[in-house]
Amino acid sequence: MxxxxxxxxxxxxxCDDINRMKAFYREFFPFPVxxxxxxxxxxxxxxxLLALRKRERSYxxxxxxxxxAWCTASLSCVARRxxxxxxxxx
Numbered sequence: 712m713x714x715x716x717x718x719x720x721x722x723x724x725x726c727d728d729i730n731r732m733k734a735f736y737r738e739f740f741p742f743p744v745x746x747x748x749x750x751x752x753x754x755x756x757x758x759x760l761l762a763l764r765k766r767e768r769s770y771x772x773x774x775x776x777x778x779x780a781w782c783t784a785s786l787s788c789v790a791r792r793x794x795x796x797x798x799x800x801x
Contacts, residue, residue, distance in 0.1 A: 718758075719759050720759065720760065721759060721760035721761070721762060722759065722760075722761055722762065723762045723763070723764055724761075724762070724763050724764070725764055725765075725766040725771055725772075726763050726764065726765055726766060727765075727766050727774050729749075729750055729751070729752075729763065729764075729765040732752075732763050733747075733752045733763060736752065736754065736761075736763060737752075740754055740756065740761065742754040742755055742756045742761065743755045745760060750764060750765040750767065751763060751764045751765065
């Protein structure tokens with residue numbers, strides 16, 4: 712039986728237009744700003760860090776696709792679940 716994820720530590724949303732997304736998230740989520748750079752914004756959403764990051768790294772994937780990265784204390788259960796739930800490329 713698979714374990715469920717018990718706690719989410721952070722979530723990262725990759726953005727093409729970081730300034731537009733910063734403005735939207737600041738208005739939509741009035742959480743305190745934890746850190747900000749030209750290419751990122753991190754908001755303290757209780758026990759979870761909600762972060763935006765400009766899509767600029769080679770491994771970020773193609774534009775116009777939604778990519779969300781997240782962290783939990785129990786990555787092994789996520790890996791087991793993703794192998795079972797997500798289809799494999801082929």
